[in-house]
Amino acid sequence: MSNPIASVNQLIHHLGKSVSLRGWVYSKRSSGKIRFLMLRDGTGIVQIVWMKGQIPDTTFELFDKLTQESSVIIEGKVREDKRAKGGVEVDGEKLEILHIAEEYPIGPKEHGPDFLLSNRHLWLRSIRPHATLKIRDRFVKAIRDFFDTNGFTLIDTPIFTPSACEGTTTLFETEYFGDKAYLSQSGQLYAEAGAMAFGKVYCFGPTFRAEKSKTRRHLTEFWMVEPEVAFNDLDANMVLAEQFLEYTVQKVLAECKAELEVLQRDTSKLQNVRAPFPRISYNEAVEILKSKNIPFEWGNDFGAPEETALAESFDKPIFVHRFPAKIKAFYMKADPANPELALGMDCLAPEGYGEIIGGGQREDDYQTLRSKVKEQGLSEENFSWYLDLRKYGSVPHAGFGLGIERTVAWLCGIEHLREAAAFPRMMYRLRP
Ligand code: 4AD
Ligand code: MG
Numbered sequence: 001m002s003n004p005i006a007s008v009n010q011l012i013h014h015l016g017k018s019v020s021l022r023g024w025v026y027s028k029r030s031s032g033k034i035r036f037l038m039l040r041d042g043t044g045i046v047q048i049v050w051m052k053g054q055i056p057d058t059t060f061e062l063f064d065k066l067t068q069e070s071s072v073i074i075e076g077k078v079r080e081d082k083r084a085k086g087g088v089e090v091d092g093e094k095l096e097i098l099h100i101a102e103e104y105p106i107g108p109k110e111h112g113p114d115f116l117l118s119n120r121h122l123w124l125r126s127i128r129p130h131a132t133l134k135i136r137d138r139f140v141k142a143i144r145d146f147f148d149t150n151g152f153t154l155i156d157t158p159i160f161t162p163s164a165c166e167g168t169t170t171l172f173e174t175e176y177f178g179d180k181a182y183l184s185q186s187g188q189l190y191a192e193a194g195a196m197a198f199g200k201v202y203c204f205g206p207t208f209r210a211e212k213s214k215t216r217r218h219l220t221e222f223w224m225v226e227p228e229v230a231f232n233d234l235d236a237n238m239v240l241a242e243q244f245l246e247y248t249v250q251k252v253l254a255e256c257k258a259e260l261e262v263l264q265r266d267t268s269k270l271q272n273v274r275a276p277f278p279r280i281s282y283n284e285a286v287e288i289l290k291s292k293n294i295p296f297e298w299g300n301d302f303g304a305p306e307e308t309a310l311a312e313s314f315d316k317p318i319f320v321h322r323f324p325a326k327i328k329a330f331y332m333k334a335d336p337a338n339p340e341l342a343l344g345m346d347c348l349a350p351e352g353y354g355e356i357i358g359g360g361q362r363e364d365d366y367q368t369l370r371s372k373v374k375e376q377g378l379s380e381e382n383f384s385w386y387l388d389l390r391k392y393g394s395v396p397h398a399g400f401g402l403g404i405e406r407t408v409a410w411l412c413g414i415e416h417l418r419e420a421a422a423f424p425r426m427m428y429r430l431r432p
Contacts, residue, residue, distance in 0.1 A: 003075050008044035011088045014078045018093065021046070021074045024125070025066050025101075027108075035063050037092070039074060040125065047084060048076055050092040062095050069101040069125070113416075120423055121432045131259035132419055135252060136408045142251035143225050143402075146244055147202045152227060155194035157187030157203040163382040165189055166329060170209035172220075183208035186401055189331070189386050191228035192362060195397055196389055202227040212427060216416040217304065217354060219405055221425035226359075228399030234343040234361040237398035238319050241347055241357055242275035244402075245317060249273040252411055265413040269350055272316040279319045282341070285310050301327045302346075307354035314350065321345040321360075330372040333363045333396075345400070353410035359400020366390035 006019035023041030030036070033052035038045050050063060066072070075094040080087060106122055116123045123129055147154070162179075164171055165186040172183040187203035194201035204225040211218040227240065253260070253270055260267055280288070285306075289296045294309050302310070302320075311318060322335055325342040332342035344360035363369040369390055373383045380387075408420035418424035423432065 008041045008046045008086065011046060011078050011086060015080055016078065018075060018077045023072065025068055025070045025072060027068065028066055035060065044086055046086060046088065046090055048074055048090045048092045055093060059095050062097060065097065065100060067101050068104040071098040072096060073098065117429060124422065127262055129419065131262040132412050132414065133422055134259050135256045135412055136420060138255050139248060139252050139408060139411065142248040146247045147227065152200045152202050153198040155191060155201045155203050156205065157184065157190035159184050163379060170211055172208045172210050185209055186224065187226050188228065188399060188401065191226050191399060192397065193389055195228040195230045200229050214427060217406065219417060219421065219424055219426055223404035224401045225404065226399060226401040228397065230395050230397045232398040233396050234321060234345060234398060237359060237361060237400060238279060238345055241400055242277045246273055246275045249411065263412050270411065277317050277319055278314050279321060281321055282323045285320050288313060299324050299326065304354055307348050308352040311348045311350050317350060318348050319345050320348060330376045330378065331362050333361045349410045351410065353406065356407045356410065357400050357402045361396065361398040364390055364394045364396055366394065
């Protein structure tokens with residue numbers, strides 16, 4: 001075909017011109033002497049109109065053969081149409097069929113979530129997953145831009161690790177040339193080494209946890225972005241986290257209007273994501289729960305119901321800080337004002353989405369950290385390199401981890417975070 005190749009989302013720039021379009025049949029219908037074809041090309045969907053008499057009869061015959069998701073190359077002239085979504089329609093001139101699709105399993109009717117997840121490789125083509133994953137893509141771009149423009153260096157941390165970062169109960173074990181290795185639960189410990197070398201770093205990659213619970217908030221494989229900053233304390237860490245969330249969420253709001261509309265997302269709560277966020281201590285949080293008659297014992301960790309109850313008192317994300325040290329990881333620094341508390345912080349999203357960020361200030365004293373490693377029954381040999389960081393110019397430092405799927409689920413307003421991953425991994429799902 002001879003016309004310039006155009007993508008559907010660029011057609012508005014080709015008004016009055018003939019172009020070549022490549023894609024898949026989303027749907028089609030006929031009405032008397034007119035045929036309508038909705039063409040999907042990954043960037044959008046456009047209606048192609050075919051008029052009997054204006055194109056050869058053979059093209060009409062080809063049209064009748066088309067099935068949903070058949071792949072085609074189409075030539076046609078772009079015409080303005082204010083009623084259409086992208087503001088254009090195309091008058092079909094030529095049609096070339098690349099492949100006639102077999103009967104497509106996903107149609108306009110309601111399908112159950114299990115069926116759709118089993119057909120995730122095809123379901124990606126539908127409008128809602130397409131919008132969700134596009135938002136994820138823009139969110140990730142905004143994350144990288146934020147760190148890039150704020151002086152951070154990307155440090156890729158390993159996936160094969162010799163030991164746990166976030167507790168031994170959710171480790172995925174794998175054989176490693178006669179030794180044992182574990183899939184990384186977090187890149188944090190390595191990012192701390194990076195922060196001592198580069199000052200401000202972040203790692204960004206897949207992390208793994210053998211979550212045996214079937215909840216709507218847990219995957220076994222999820223992506224986490226983890227900044228780590230030398231000389232930051234807990235307060236500076238919260239300032240970084242709120243600036244980071246404000247920047248990335250506002251970017252998504254500005255760049256993904258169409259996608260958020262497809263998902264019928266009420267964006268008013270997202271508009272509110274502006275620093276500063278309210279900060280409440282764990283102790284204050286316990287009081288709030290009490291005042292709401294929610295049974296809760298000091299010393300326990302918050303579950304989904306407690307997080308929802310805490311967040312609903314505010315109209316934007318909140319920080320909860322200074323948790324009981326007992327429920328937090330070994331690397332957290334104890335609060336000098338009360339050693340029973342750890343200088344940790346969580347950021348809770350509104351609307352019942354719960355914890356999206358976990359982090360805090362790290363223990364920077366060699367002896368204290370060494371005894372914590374021992375207390376937790378962790379191997380000193382495996383952590384000797386990590387302890388080294390406290391031997392050679394130890395400084396206060398802090399960081400956090402943001403779960404991508406949890407945050408994307410909140411941004412999109414979707415019920416279960418499995419839809420925020422292209423190919424989600426859960427206890428009962430390894431395929432496709
Ligand atoms: O609170 P977490 O366990 O913190 C850490 O891993 C720290 N090492 C991070 C750091 O300080 N550098 O996990 C951080 C975030 C959570 O707030 C949540 O958003 C997400 O990771 N997350 C999960 N997302 C999906 N499925 C799971 N099973 C998750 N577990 C944690
Ligand atoms: Mg956490």
